[in-house]
Amino acid sequence: MIKIKEKIIERLSPKRIRQIRNIRDDLLSIFFPFSLTRLAQIHRTDKWGRHYYTPHYYNHFRRLKFKRIKLLEIGVGGYDYAYKGGRSLRMWKRFFPFGRIYSIDIFDKKSLQENRIKIFQGSQIDREFLKRIMLDIGKVDIIVDDGSHKNDHVITTFETLYPYLKEEGIYAIEDVETSYLDKFGGDSEDLSNPRTTMNYFKAVPDTINYLEYDHSKTQMPKHAGYVNSIHFYHNLIIIIKKSNNEKSSNYR
Incomplete structure (x- = not known):
């Protein structure tokens, strides 16, 4: 029986194999519409298993489940193989039944497009490309950076895309363990290195309290007034964008 199955698979094109797997995954997804973790397992994305992001995503994303949201994910996966990758895009599509899912990748992954999933080819550090997209x-409701994970790329992408996030939108950055890996531009010796992803975002809480500064002595931080909260999890950062104009309680 196994040999027959192997022979059938050998005769199928990569495109056809993917189509069959997608049908199977879609049928299984019907039974777990509210479980991001189960959907991640069904669609074989590493957002659960290798990583443990889906419970955090569920806590932050569930209020948007039945909204007509737009989600942009940086990185499709599968490198330069035309019919590999896109697993998390299909997971998002199943979790957000009325959502539109967008993604960008350095490789041409348009063969993975389907209803409610659109993919653009380009670099996450090409500011003009990002702005055109x-x-x-x-403006989008959710941005998930699962791209190159290089520290300077993550920061450039955030600074370019954050203005295009809607009010009360959510910006997520995955795999921030690269902040400590040299080959990604990280630093595990100087934990205060300002060029790493972690240290860049450690400064973000100051933007929440920007009205408490003595602005005659301190420069206004980036994104001041537009960060409501920031959440640090294991290898994951989530930022909530919302106008922050509460009056100061400064006693100076």
């Missing part, structure tokens, strides 16, 4: 699709 955002002008095309408009």
Whole structure:
């Protein structure tokens, strides 16, 4: 029986194999519409198993489940193989039944497009490319950076895309363990190195309290007034964008 199955698979094209697997995954997904962890397992994405992101995502994303949201994920996966990758895009599609899912990748992954999933080819550090994409699709509700994980890339992408996130939108950055890995531009010796992803975002809480500064002595931080909260989890950062204009309680 196993040999017959192997022979059938050998005769199928990569495109056809993917189509069959997608049908199977979609059928299984019907039974777990509210469980991101189960959907991650069904669609074989590493957001659960290798990593443990889905419980955190569920806590932050569930209020948007039945909204007509737009989600942008940086990175499709599968490298330069045309029919590999896109697993998390299909997971998001099943979790958000009325959502539109967008993604960008350095490789041409348009063969993975389907209803409610659109993919653009380009670099996450090409600011002009990113701006063109955002002008095309408009402001989004969720951005997930699962791209190169290089520290300078993560920071450049955030600074470019954050203005295109809607009010009360959510920005997630995955695999921030690369903050400590040399080959990604990280640093495990100087834990205060300002060029790492972790240290860049450790400064973000100061933007929440920007009205308490003595602005005659301190420069206004980036994104001041537009960060409501930031959450640090194991290898994951989540930022909530919301106008922060509460009056100061400064006693100076």
